Amino acid sequence: MLVIGGGLAGLASAVALAEAGWKVQLLEKRPHLGGRATSYTLPDGNEVDNCQHVTLGCCTNLADFYHRAGAADKVRFYDELYFADRAGRRYAIKAGALPPPLHMAPSFAFFSALRFADKRGVAKAMLAIARAGGKPPDIEKLSMLDWLRRLRQTPAAINRFWRVVLTSALDEELDRTDARYGIDVFWKAFLANREGYRVGIPSVPLAELYEGCREAVTSRGGEVKLRCGVREVRLRDGAFSCALFEDGTEVAADACVVAVPHMALMELLPKEMFEAEGPLAGLQSLRTSPITGVHFWFDRKVMNEPFLALIDHTTQWIFNKTFLYSGSRAPQPVHKAEEPDESKAAAPAGQYLQLVISASYDLVAKSRQEIVDLCRAELAEILPATKGAQLLKATVIKEINATFSPQPEVDSFRPKQKLDVRKLFLAGDWTQTGWPATMEGAVRSGYLAAEALLADRGQPRKVLQPDLPYEGFSKRWAEKQKPRAR
Numbered sequence: 001m002l003v004i005g006g007g008l009a010g011l012a013s014a015v016a017l018a019e020a021g022w023k024v025q026l027l028e029k030r031p032h033l034g035g036r037a038t039s040y041t042l043p044d045g046n047e048v049d050n051c052q053h054v055t056l057g058c059c060t061n062l063a064d065f066y067h068r069a070g071a072a073d074k075v076r077f078y079d080e081l082y083f084a085d086r087a088g089r090r091y092a093i094k095a096g097a098l099p100p101p102l103h104m105a106p107s108f109a110f111f112s113a114l115r116f117a118d119k120r121g122v123a124k125a126m127l128a129i130a131r132a133g134g135k136p137p138d139i140e141k142l143s144m145l146d147w148l149r150r151l152r153q154t155p156a157a158i159n160r161f162w163r164v165v166l167t168s169a170l171d172e173e174l175d176r177t178d179a180r181y182g183i184d185v186f187w188k189a190f191l192a193n194r195e196g197y198r199v200g201i202p203s204v205p206l207a208e209l210y211e212g213c214r215e216a217v218t219s220r221g222g223e224v225k226l227r228c229g230v231r232e233v234r235l236r237d238g239a240f241s242c243a244l245f246e247d248g249t250e251v252a253a254d255a256c257v258v259a260v261p262h263m264a265l266m267e268l269l270p271k272e273m274f275e276a277e278g279p280l281a282g283l284q285s286l287r288t289s290p291i292t293g294v295h296f297w298f299d300r301k302v303m304n305e306p307f308l309a310l311i312d313h314t315t316q317w318i319f320n321k322t323f324l325y326s327g328s329r330a331p332q333p334v335h336k337a338e339e340p341d342e343s344k345a346a347a348p349a350g351q352y353l354q355l356v357i358s359a360s361y362d363l364v365a366k367s368r369q370e371i372v373d374l375c376r377a378e379l380a381e382i383l384p385a386t387k388g389a390q391l392l393k394a395t396v397i398k399e400i401n402a403t404f405s406p407q408p409e410v411d412s413f414r415p416k417q418k419l420d421v422r423k424l425f426l427a428g429d430w431t432q433t434g435w436p437a438t439m440e441g442a443v444r445s446g447y448l449a450a451e452a453l454l455a456d457r458g459q460p461r462k463v464l465q466p467d468l469p470y471e472g473f474s475k476r477w478a479e480k481q482k483p484r485a486r
């Protein structure tokens with residue numbers, strides 16, 4: 001059995017197939033596993049994530065995958081979400097004792113970045129989502145911004161709340177986001193279950209999360225080959241025939257899961273498949289959006305919190321990597337920018353921060369220095385200690401085609417994992433999963449491809465994990481919607 005591509009989709013497929021008793025040959029072009037969600041060592045010896053990756057409590061398949069890979073204890077979950085505004089003021093949101101969807105309401109009531117009228121509008125929109133069991137009517141072809149305007153959200157609520165959460169969750173601007181995707185984020189993460197919003201952050205560099213995958217494959221007689229790029233996937237008589245390596249050699253197999261990014265797929269499969277009548281024609285319409293990661297190493301401690309989401313800034317998130325890697329407990333919530341207490345510093349020698357800007361269209365043409373200057377100016381507002389600190393090193397990583405854009409009607413462009421070509425299966429965050437381009441989406445696609453392949457081989461098996469159960473009023477309201485959905 002061949003799996004081409006060692007990102008999360010390929011790894012999830014490979015591990016599930018190996019566990020089902022198949023000898024898997026996993027072929028990855030690069031020298032490391034993990035694809036876009038990986039880390040590597042810079043020439044100076046610092047190991048950096050390609051970009052900070054976070055998961056949420058509602059990502060049940062990714063959690064299952066980490067468990068299978070023996071990496072679950074390397075991801076730490078935080079119960080409190082920390083925000084900061086232009087004046088450096090801090091806000092924290094967390095679940096309380098009320099049943100969903102009301103569990104975040106008391107905390108949100110004190111979210112003073114918004115005025116009463118803004119919050120009343122947000123509460124009405126949340127209720128509209130929850131009462132419809134996550135599926136409000138008449139949203140087809142609508143952008144998230146259109147839906148928010150339909151619900152009369154104030155400009156402050158749009159900019160200081162909806163945009164803050166959704167741009168980073170979906171890597172797209174609100175006017176280019178399918179309303180279904182935006183609504184789904186709030187339903188799954190904040191309304192349906194009290195655990196859904198919890199933020200999970202790896203406490204090790206990303207590549208370390210995948211060490212167990214190699215073992216899962218090789219211990220069952222399979223093989224993981226790195227630096228092994230596939231140049232072509234050949235079909236014969238409507239079925240997968242073999243893969244051709246970059247050095248010209250061929251490998252045949254009983255079946256093949258191709259788990260490369262959609263743009264790379266176009267190089268591998270016959271081009272007729274992507275033409276107007278072809279089964280993959282929709283991929284020509286799939287757009288991509290950029291993410292920029294900025295890594296700063298300061299000579300001293302400049303930040304107390306484990307992470308911060310920023311309101312009214314270009315920078316959307318700051319991650320305190322020194323803290324996140326330290327294994328320390330999250331500090332007590334803070335309500336204003338505080339001078340860091342050096343005596344409690346996890347690494348007194350300095351601090352490593354990573355900043356993330358999703359849908360970073362405005363930064364694509366900017367130089368490294370312009371981006372560094374912009375981010376430093378913003379840090380000075382949020383973390384005053386950075387003003388007196390020396391910046392020892394800065395790295396900017398621009399991912400121009402970071403993820404597919406969740407544009408309105410995007411699902412009509414995404415192919416299923418099983419095509420009409422026998423023995424050939426697709427996986428990748430861009431295939432039909434119902435999820436946006438996330439690690440959870442990638443793992444789901446890998447599990448779905450494995451399920452399709454196993455069913456095809458007469459070995460049907462459930463691999464995909466269920467969503468978190470709906471709770472409280474959300475459960476009751478979602479159940480009421482069921483007869484209508486039939």
Ligand SMILES: Cc1cc2nc3c(=O)[nH]c(=O)nc-3n(C[C@H](O)[C@H](O)[C@H](O)COP(=O)(O)OP(=O)(O)OC[C@H]3O[C@@H](n4cnc5c(N)ncnc54)[C@H](O)[C@@H]3O)c2cc1C
Nearest residue numbers: 005007008009029035036051053054230428429438439442
């Ligand atoms: C900057 C950035 C930040 C992100 N942040 C988050 C986040 O915080 N949370 C989240 O959930 N998601 C995040 N994502 C999205 C997430 O990384 C992806 O959705 C997910 O990793 C995609 O996995 P994949 O396996 O589908 O694709 P990929 O990770 O792209 O894997 C495809 C693999 O195929 C290999 N390959 C390509 N061509 C060939 C070939 N010819 N032969 C052999 N191998 C080949 C590639 O080298 C790669 O390893 C982020 C993405 C980026 C880029």
